[in-house]
Amino acid sequence: MPDTFPLDPGDPETAIAAAAKRCSNWGRWGSDDVHGTLNFLDDNKRRAAAALIRRGASFSLAQSFDANGPQKGWRRRTNPVHTMLDTGVDAERGNQGFPHGLGGADDVIFMPLQASTQWDGLGHIFDHGMAWNGRRAGDVVTSEGDLVTGIQTATGRISGRGVLLDVGRAIGEIDELPDGFAIMTEHLTATMKAQGASSMVGRGDLLLVRTGRLARARREGWGDYAGGASPGLSFTTADWLHGSEIAGIATDTWGFEVRPNEFDVAFQPLHQVVIPHIGLYIGELWDLDALAADCAADGVYEFWLSAEPLPVTGAVGAPVAPVAVK
Amino acid sequence: MPDTFPLDPGDPETAIAAAAKRCSNWGRWGSDDVHGTLNFLDDNKRRAAAALIRRGASFSLAQSFDANGPQKGWRRRTNPVHTMLDTGVDAERGNQGFPHGLGGADDVIFMPLQASTQWDGLGHIFDHGMAWNGRRAGDVVTSEGDLVTGIQTATGRISGRGVLLDVGRAIGEIDELPDGFAIMTEHLTATMKAQGASSMVGRGDLLLVRTGRLARARREGWGDYAGGASPGLSFTTADWLHGSEIAGIATDTWGFEVRPNEFDVAFQPLHQVVIPHIGLYIGELWDLDALAADCAADGVYEFWLSAEPLPVTGAVGAPVAPVAVK
Amino acid sequence: MPDTFPLDPGDPETAIAAAAKRCSNWGRWGSDDVHGTLNFLDDNKRRAAAALIRRGASFSLAQSFDANGPQKGWRRRTNPVHTMLDTGVDAERGNQGFPHGLGGADDVIFMPLQASTQWDGLGHIFDHGMAWNGRRAGDVVTSEGDLVTGIQTATGRISGRGVLLDVGRAIGEIDELPDGFAIMTEHLTATMKAQGASSMVGRGDLLLVRTGRLARARREGWGDYAGGASPGLSFTTADWLHGSEIAGIATDTWGFEVRPNEFDVAFQPLHQVVIPHIGLYIGELWDLDALAADCAADGVYEFWLSAEPLPVTGAVGAPVAPVAVK
């Protein structure tokens, strides 16, 4: 399988512009659209997906949300800080002042919305100052948040058929891809072939791509899991991501794309195509390992998936607690 | 139907102790149990619930998470504050320093975990210094969080059959119950009867009780929606909640219970029985209105429900973006 | 004394432009200047001010920083939320795991930097997209903060001679000015005359203007103290504020200016002149009552004042714990 980069590594601008033009969905669902590829996931798709619940076995795909996470503070992306407003210790000691022996505990959190398992909203990435569907970035996301495509617009829309492509297992050694491994379209199709019929990807699907990067971090420590070298999608998969008409895609990595990026001087060029131009929902920092083990065991790579983002008004991304049910 | 309170309003201690004794599930799932009534919701229940997805229509049951919420600061429960780390305005202006025209937006949130649509975890309420399953409160929830029954233990476990009892519609005028209305067991059974066979409640179900209180707040403004007078469950439903073997229950109110509480001097006495003694998961601040309208329209009050809490490690409650699919 | 507004209330734009032109300090301290009127407060001024410490009596001029403050959430300005990371209750119970009987308590805060007693930095207000000293607002304050005039540039510079003009006591009934009372230049000079020689205001001084508004809030409850009607400086004092060459000015009100503002449709027009054009440091939400009582008692209205802002890098304002010493 070819895994050499067919584009000029010195010219990301041209490559991005060309891919953006080929893959653009601007106007496809009207000039007012705020849903992007979630439009592919309709009631019919959802109804069909229900048949994939065969055993009732459920798998949480969320990483934990706590101070021991992978974040290292890049652009103020820190790990969540969870603190208590009331505790059981106070309750037990009688410090709380409630009547009839009642005691309570409450808590609070401070966290970047990209700190752990999350969906990128359509206002997360811009191309030359333009946002999804041809809007000016400065009209969409101000200091008050995403005024147009805030993540709350997605709530109630991200439940349907999930498909796992365990590229780590199909292609990698010890079920993991090495850092810097660019997942090309060929790898995706080879994985589908290796996994069999249940893993065919089509319109309206929620595609999960497992690289094994999280498994390695779990084994070796976070290291540079957040922002460092990683396997991930190649820039060259933009056309496949567009043509497949998937509703969303999520990976077990920090940044979805291969890192370092494939151009000489670049930062997340595939994001620049798929979010503002395709309108694609991208999930990052998902934990696909338990689900993947089950899929490997029973050979079934499709399932019901609910992955509704927390509807933080105006958010450009949001935490999510996805659940797959087989 | 009787709606007078059969207990001594001057003696909550005795009533709570008696109900706790009658309804205790301590030890039912072993001394190490951390799941409480979620044990009732197993793979078989989940598999059966899949058949309830008939049309693929989905309904988000989450209120929004933002500064315009109902919280008034009681015990430092404020509304969420969402701020931006990067914006589209900066991206458009070229302030960000990314290569090849990339722009990005990121954000952060500070919020009490009980600020909006949420599950109470089993470490949220104590009875005389004791937590779920007979543990000492001070051993369970310290300043470091819930060390035993943290909400992350529930993730992946709260998807299954949901049932809506729209008591507001069945019993109330203009589809809403008045503030101070105590929903007795009789009201629950009458609602089931009025709604028909699809609303029978049983083991492992996720029960949604709509009072109409949120619809009123939406119409009239928040007012004292958070913490003030409200319809809600009567203390006397403790035995029914225990005997029904439901996995969880959620309402469209701030506090699940009727407010003011039914005893003369009291604070959330039903919580004191159902969380530490029954081990029941309680959801609050859910938005049941769109779902209820659909149920009224088609007469079907059962559905698939996914309501996985955000797995904040050690949290005594957590935000959730529940989705019902019919 | 005249207290009628001599300008066209229907035309704030013209009035602001004219005042800005008359009062501009742009370029006065070079094109690179980031200190504005703090340039007036030099070592000589500071040395002279030391002589004002006669008794060693000190007065904190800070309001408290807590959840019970006046903020009502306008533009997400909430009250501070203070939570504990470790407590004495945990320490006493032996929950912390430290050796040799050590116990500890730690805490964390979330707060808008304008929540309580604060200095406005020079990046806090703009006039038609322009910031202090003629810079473009978008070059100065981005999502990353104030890149040029961040409040940390002021640290170590705001200690010197303080003067209190207790206009509330000199002009008002019961030592308080009514809401909507516009403090004109005449009121300032009349107060100086009434108070005597120690209250003459000059170059490099830190001027404190007491209206009595906080005393009323303390007596009657916060009400609309934050953002509502209030006595305060008249727009017409811009020239006096410029000509007096004070280093900074602070009041016991939320917003420094009279509220409602004097133009028909306006928002804080005096800010728009004094911050970006004069480069004046404005303090708000100061507590001047204890100091004022002492000044009234001994007739001495000048003192040493240290009011160093917390040096939050890139902040456009910052909390401060000012102390006056007489």
Next chain:
Amino acid sequence: MPDTFPLDPGDPETAIAAAAKRCSNWGRWGSDDVHGTLNFLDDNKRRAAAALIRRGASFSLAQSFDANGPQKGWRRRTNPVHTMLDTGVDAERGNQGFPHGLGGADDVIFMPLQASTQWDGLGHIFDHGMAWNGRRAGDVVTSEGDLVTGIQTATGRISGRGVLLDVGRAIGEIDELPDGFAIMTEHLTATMKAQGASSMVGRGDLLLVRTGRLARARREGWGDYAGGASPGLSFTTADWLHGSEIAGIATDTWGFEVRPNEFDVAFQPLHQVVIPHIGLYIGELWDLDALAADCAADGVYEFWLSAEPLPVTGAVGAPVAPVAVK
């Protein structure tokens, strides 16, 4: 000079108990006292200190408060996160909706109160469950904060005579002490002798001890500045700290004490004596370098010092922007 540890390194409990007994100030200022050693700093001391302002030169002793600080997340002590509520970029673009060309910027911070330059309050450390003045720790610091000795009790009280003992310069090579260097009483007295008469320390003084540790961090990067090896006060200085009757002490290190601590298995044993038993205010993470350079240049090591903590209600410590004036 001796710098060997005269106590049994294997028995911190006995040494702490003995020092606590010798140095206890419990009851010295009455059973209700909340000020501890700040009682030593009275108006007379403050008046005398004013004479130390000779040139009017001021020195900020605060480190910055930002995401680039030394904190590494120990016990959730993270670096401050500062975000914007409004920006100049939005103002310039006309996104804000204010009238007459007004634009504004506002901001918010989330930070542990021990994140940067701070005072430890008297509720910060406990000895076997006991807090300052003989109170039970669980009566003093609950989840609601320090109910008795909250840092707001200190505001308005920490201005007076400051003295710098630049032990790094007097004892160290290249003006810095090596990590693990325990500053003994002999080193303090030797420094006083080397520095001359202006550095004699006495009752009510605010003592600043410079080790040079921050200068090294500034040169080499933070590394383990927060919590790692460091020069600092020896446990054996407890009696001197008690007998000198200083009002407070601050260092340029993370933890005031030498690290590693001098006992075999220990954590901050000197804190355990000086805070709960002596009632001593300890400042940490101060930046003494600019002041120290000036003192070395003119040979004057005493000055006016204002170091009023931010009065966060109930805080067990608080950020401070100290200023020394010579």
